[in-house]
Structures are given as structure tokens and as C-alpha cells.
Amino acid sequence: xxxxAFLSIVFYLLSLYRGFFIYPGVLMQAAxxxxxxxxxxxxxxxxxxxxxxxxxSSLVAFAIPFTFSMKNKxxxxxxxxxxxxxxxxxSLFAKAHNRPLPPVLKTYWFELHVSLSFFSYALFxxxxxxxFLFLRYKEQETExxxxxxxxxGYCMFSLSMIFGGIWAYLxxxxxxxxxxxxxxxxxxxxxxxxxxxxxxxxxxxxxPSVILGIIGFGITLFTxxxxxxxxxxSHTF
Amino acid sequence: xxxLKNFLDFFLSLRTAIWLLLGLILMLFxxxxxxxxxxxxxxxxxxxxxxxxxxxPLGATWWLxxxxxxxxxxxxxxxxxSVESLLKKRxxxxxLLIISPQIxxxxxxxxxxxxxxxxxxxxxxxxxAYEGSAFLLPNNLTVKVNDxxxxxNSSGYISDWAVNIEYFSGNEKIKEDSLGPNSPSFYxxxxxxxxxxxxxxxxxxxxxxxxxxxxxxxLVGGILFMLGTITLLILKIKREPY
Numbered sequence: 001x002x003x004x005a006f007l008s009i010v011f012y013l014l015s016l017y018r019g020f021f022i023y024p025g026v027l028m029q030a031a032x033x034x035x036x037x038x039x040x041x042x043x044x045x046x047x048x049x050x051x052x053x054x055x056x057s058s059l060v061a062f063a064i065p066f067t068f069s070m071k072n073k074x075x076x077x078x079x080x081x082x083x084x085x086x087x088x089x090x091s092l093f094a095k096a097h098n099r100p101l102p103p104v105l106k107t108y109w110f111e112l113h114v115s116l117s118f119f120s121y122a123l124f125x126x127x128x129x130x131x132f133l134f135l136r137y138k139e140q141e142t143e144x145x146x147x148x149x150x151x152x153g154y155c156m157f158s159l160s161m162i163f164g165g166i167w168a169y170l171x172x173x174x175x176x177x178x179x180x181x182x183x184x185x186x187x188x189x190x191x192x193x194x195x196x197x198x199x200x201x202x203x204x205x206x207x208p209s210v211i212l213g214i215i216g217f218g219i220t221l222f223t224x225x226x227x228x229x230x231x232x233x234s235h236t237f
Numbered sequence: 238x239x240x241l242k243n244f245l246d247f248f249l250s251l252r253t254a255i256w257l258l259l260g261l262i263l264m265l266f267x268x269x270x271x272x273x274x275x276x277x278x279x280x281x282x283x284x285x286x287x288x289x290x291x292x293x294p295l296g297a298t299w300w301l302x303x304x305x306x307x308x309x310x311x312x313x314x315x316x317x318x319s320v321e322s323l324l325k326k327r328x329x330x331x332x333l334l335i336i337s338p339q340i341x342x343x344x345x346x347x348x349x350x351x352x353x354x355x356x357x358x359x360x361x362x363x364x365x366a367y368e369g370s371a372f373l374l375p376n377n378l379t380v381k382v383n384d385x386x387x388x389x390n391s392s393g394y395i396s397d398w399a400v401n402i403e404y405f406s407g408n409e410k411i412k413e414d415s416l417g418p419n420s421p422s423f424y425x426x427x428x429x430x431x432x433x434x435x436x437x438x439x440x441x442x443x444x445x446x447x448x449x450x451x452x453x454x455x456l457v458g459g460i461l462f463m464l465g466t467i468t469l470l471i472l473k474i475k476r477e478p479y
Contacts, residue, residue, distance in 0.1 A: 099392070099394065100390060100394055100396060102395070106418065106419075141478075144478055147477070151474070152470065152474070155467065155470045158463070159463060162462065165455060169449070169455075170419045170420065171418070171419050173430045173445055173449065174447065174449055175449070175451075175452060176352065178281045180272060183265055186265055187262055187266060187269065190265070194255060194258040194262065197254055198255050200251060201251060201252070
């Protein structure tokens with residue numbers, strides 16, 4: 001099964017030369033997750049191995065539609081492929097969680113909450129890549145696409161938080177807990193609310209909002225990895 | 238008159254919203270740094286927030302007071318901006334596009350209201366119960382724990398559980414219910430949750446009784462936020478140039 005993960009890295013690296021190879025790359029990732037899901041009899045979404053892998057495949061899966069409206073696809077596919085490969089490599093170094101899930105995690109709320117979170121993280125990552133491309137090539141379309149990525153990511157992130165709140169209420173009796181993870185998640189959500197509101201003002205469109213979009217992904221990474229690995233919370237790996 | 242105009246101008250400004258959001262991010266950032274390092278925060282989740290804030294030192298909680306102040310200003314800003322937008326653009330042709338951000342705003346305000354209600358009037362208490370034992374709820378009803386069923390898989394992990402309970406008012410049985418994973422028992426505004434379970438030497442459960450007065454408002458707010466967000470997304474994406 002691990003061969004599929006290695007093959008995805010090979011295809012992503014090949015896509016640096018021919019963008020088309022990004023498709024078999026993401027298919028290999030989907031096949032790996034499918035097989036792992038069948039083996040575990042659940043969605044593989046627990047622990048750094050599965051979540052890094054899922055984030056990598058989500059990044060590519062959401063990046064593909066963005067390429068359709070781009071003039072220069074290659075300059076976007078290349079950083080996406082490099083980051084996706086890096087995430088797969090990191091995931092392979094992390095220990096896989098192969099134990100059965102505790103009863104409290106056996107619910108659709110958990111699957112919705114986690115998968116939507118990672119979809120939104122992937123979209124925030126895409127927004128950051130588009131931001132860097134805008135700063136480098138100054139093409140207006142990348143700025144507009146960054147806004148699109150943030151808008152879709154923000155919607156998914158909001159849904160994830162709402163589903164997480166419903167699940168927490170059913171599981172623990174409260175929809176909100178004061179833990180570092182919840183605080184950082186709120187910081188992230190308010191940050192992207194700030195981005196969306198700021199962009200309504202003309203003076204923020206362009207470089208300022210693009211820089212916000214890049215900073216946002218830094219907060220995303222810290223919220224996902226930094227808080228989960230370094231701080232004590234209900235979301236600790 | 239001029240003072241009122243200045244007041245309205247301040248609260249009706251998008252610039253105010255941006256600065257308030259930035260201030261809130263900074264406050265929460267300080268909170269995220271302070272919270273893990275101060276002992277006082279170990280009890281923050283077990284008592285209502287407003288009571289906890291009153292009893293805790295300002296040196297640890299200043300960022301929370303700051304966040305509450307900024308959130309109050311943001312709530313006023315959100316409400317006034319939404320009302321103004323609806324009044325100004327009520328004749329607009331793309332009516333759904335105009336109203337969907339306001340639905341998101343109303344959802345946000347409901348969620349804030351929920352947090353305020355829970356911060357003021359939530360309740361939490363724990364009870365250890367064995368099969369056949371009973372305990373008293375704050376509303377004077379008695380809960381009897383009948384059966385504790387635990388499934389343990391071949392690896393020795395608990396894979397499922399169910400606890401059957403009965404509510405009594407005096408000697409009269411008024412309700413039967415079952416607790417399961419993600420399936421608490423609700424009755425007369427109180428929720429009963431299973432927090433821990435012990436299969437040996439005697440089957441026992443740690444139950445938590447909670448009252449969360451903001452929960453229903455949070456759900457309404459969440460649904461409105463969801464509806465507004467999805468509508469806005471669909472309409473906005475169609476209008477984007479790329």
C-alpha cells in the first residue's frame with residue numbers, strides 16, 4: 001500500500017515537467033486513502049500521518065479546478081506539487097494511527113468536522129500560493145483567484161466550526177471549551193473574517209489583501225500542527 | 238446632535254469593523270499565550286465564565302475582558318451596519334446577494350448571545366453511579382442508573398457502551414432514557430453525559446449533569462450562519478471575474 005504514497009510523490013515531481021502528472025498523483029493518493037479506509041473500516045482522519053496525507057491530497061484536489069481559469073498553469077502547479085510531495089513525505093515519517101476509534105469519534109459529526117477543516121486548510125494553502133504568485137508576477141487574475149480560494153475556504157471552515165460545536169455539545173455537554181486549540185481556531189476564523197471585510201475596501205484590494213492571505217496560511221499551519229503538537233487540548237495528536 | 242452623528246459614523250464604518258477584528262485577534266493571541274501558563278485557567282471550563290472572571294486575577298484575565306469589550310463593540314457595529322445595508326439596498330435587484338451577508342451577521346449575533354447566556358447561567362456537576370444506584374438532580378428529580386452495558390473488543394479497548402436510566406419525581410417514574418456515545422439524555426433543560434466508564438471490579442460510570450442555556454441559540458445562530466454563507470458563496474462565485 002505504501003507504494004501508492006511513493007508513486008504519488010513520483011508523479012508530483014514529474015508534474016514539475018509536465019503538469020498533466022498531477023492527475024495520476026492525486027489518484028494514487030485517493031487510492032492509498034481508500035485502501036487504508038477499507039483496512040481500518042473508517043475514514044483515515046486520525047493523527048498526523050492520516051491528516052497530513054489528507055491535507056496533501058485536498059491541496060491538489062482543490063488546486064486542479066483553479067488551474068482551469070489560469071493562463072499560466074505551470075507556475076501554479078509547480079509549487080502545489082512541491083508542497084503536496086513534502087506533506088506526503090512528512091506524513092510517511094509520522095506514525096499511523098491503526099487502532100480502532102474510541103466510541104466518541106464514531107460519528108458523522110467527527111468526519112464532517114475534520115474533513116471540512118482540512119479542505120479549508122488546503123484552500124487557505126492555495127490562497128497563499130496564489131498570493132506569492134501575485135507578488136512575483138503581478139497578474140490580476142491570481143489576486144482574484146486568491147479571494148475565491150479564501151471565500152470557499154472560509155465557508156468550509158465556518159461549517160467545520162459549526163459541526164464541531166454541535167458534536168462537542170452532544171459528546172461533552174458544551175459547544176465551546178477554553179483550550180489553546182479553540183482559541184487559535186477562533187483567531188484563524190477572525191483573521192479570515194478580517195481578510196474578507198478588508199477586501200471590500202478598495203485600498204485593500206491587491207498587495208495588502210494578498211499579504212493577509214499569505215499570513216493567514218502561517219496561522220493555519222500553527223493552528224493545525226503547532227497547537228496540536230505543542231499544546232494540551234482536546235485536539236492533541 | 239453632532240455627537241450622535243459621530244457615534245453613528247463610528248459604528249456604521251467598515252473601517253471600525255476591520256480595526257475591531259484586528260484588536261480581537263491581538264487579544265486572543267495574548268490569551269493563547271497566557272492561558273497555558275497560568276494555573277487559574279484550569280477551572281475555566283467547569284464554572285460559568287462570568288463568575289469565573291469575577292473571582293480570577295486581572296493579571297491573567299485582562300485579555301478576556303478586552304475581548305469581551307471588543308466583541309460588544311463588534312456586535313453593535315455588526316447590527317447597525319446590517320440594518321443600514323438592508324435599509325439602503327432594499328430596492329436592489331440582487332436582493333439575495335444583499336441579504337445573505339446580513340443573515341450571516343444575524344447568525345454571528347445569535348452565537349454571541351448564546352455565549353453570553355452560557356457564560357452567565359451554565360451549570361455543571363459530576364456524579365459517580367453504579368448499576369442500581371440513584372442521584373438527585375438540581376431540579377429535585379431523581380435519576381436511577383439501571384444497566385451499564387460495555388462492549389470490549391478483542392484488543393481490550395471499549396468499542397461501545399450504553400447506560401439505561403430512569404427519571405423519578407418522588408416515587409413516580411416519569412421517563413426512561415438511554416445514554417450512548419454522542420447521545421446524552423436531555424430532560425427539563427438539563428443534559429446528562431457519560432464522562433467515564435469503569436467495567437471492573439464493579440460496573441460504574443462518571444456522569445456529568447449540565448445546563449447550557451445558550452445551546453439552542455448557538456444552534457439557531459449556526460444554522461443562519463450556514464444558510465447565509467452557502468447562499469453568499471454560490472452568488473459571489475458566479476459574479477467573480479475569473
